[in-house]
Amino acid sequence: MNPLLEEIDQVQRHARQLHAAAEVESALDLMAANISAALRDRNPLLLCVINGGIIATGKLLPRLDFPLMLDSIHASRYRNATSGSEIHWLFTPTTPLAGRTVLVIDDILDEGHTLRAIVDYCQQQGAEAVYTAALFDKQLDEPKPIALDFVGLNVENHYLFGYGMDYKGYLRNAAGVYACKEVL
Numbered sequence: 001m002n003p004l005l006e007e008i009d010q011v012q013r014h015a016r017q018l019h020a021a022a023e024v025e026s027a028l029d030l031m032a033a034n035i036s037a038a039l040r041d042r043n044p045l046l047l048c049v050i051n052g053g054i055i056a057t058g059k060l061l062p063r064l065d066f067p068l069m070l071d072s073i074h075a076s077r078y079r080n081a082t083s084g085s086e087i088h089w090l091f092t093p094t095t096p097l098a099g100r101t102v103l104v105i106d107d108i109l110d111e112g113h114t115l116r117a118i119v120d121y122c123q124q125q126g127a128e129a130v131y132t133a134a135l136f137d138k139q140l141d142e143p144k145p146i147a148l149d150f151v152g153l154n155v156e157n158h159y160l161f162g163y164g165m166d167y168k169g170y171l172r173n174a175a176g177v178y179a180c181k182e183v184l
């Protein structure tokens, strides 16, 4: 077998499930209700943070029944690695942000540098208000540079995969949230 696929297989087999799919889906229901209550009359522009935010965004959208627009932004700090470095801006939204209420949607808030940079970018582009949502908020001992407006579940401080989160580019499609036993 391809050595990387062998490693992915090992990681998946030794991982510990933190939240089953049903728990994440219930959290998505609650998040959607909170987002609806806050943004129903704001004609918001939702910004999916590619790649990790794809599943959170795709699962939230059909739960929101009010007028909204969707665009995406691609800022990556981990780039298929298991620890972050500087942010790489791969693309920015084509929809003008000036005067808009923006909701940035990501899979996980970890140290918070990615979301902080994205919110700063939206504000520099003239967004009227910027809200943030992430399916998972990793519990760290250190303070974060940004807090979420909408959060699904608090998660333990491990390297995670599933529901959009990758291990070396794989396992984003895992239907549940898993902690890697060890980073290989």
Ligand SMILES: O=P(O)(O)OC[C@H]1O[C@H](OP(=O)(O)OP(=O)(O)O)[C@H](O)[C@@H]1O
Binding pocket: 049, 050, 051, 052, 053, 075, 076, 077, 078, 079, 080, 084, 106, 107, 108, 109, 110, 111, 112, 113, 114, 115, 165, 166
């Ligand atoms: O809070 P932070 O410590 O900044 O980390 C969170 C970011 O890390 C992941 O993205 P990543 O850079 O791995 O790119 P990806 O979306 O392609 O997985 C995740 O999707 C968040 O955007």
Ligand SMILES: Nc1nc2[nH]cnc2c(=O)[nH]1
Binding pocket: 078, 108, 110, 111, 158, 159, 160, 161, 165, 166, 167
């Ligand atoms: N896949 C993944 N990406 C992250 N980005 C920041 N923290 C994490 C994490 O725990 N897992």
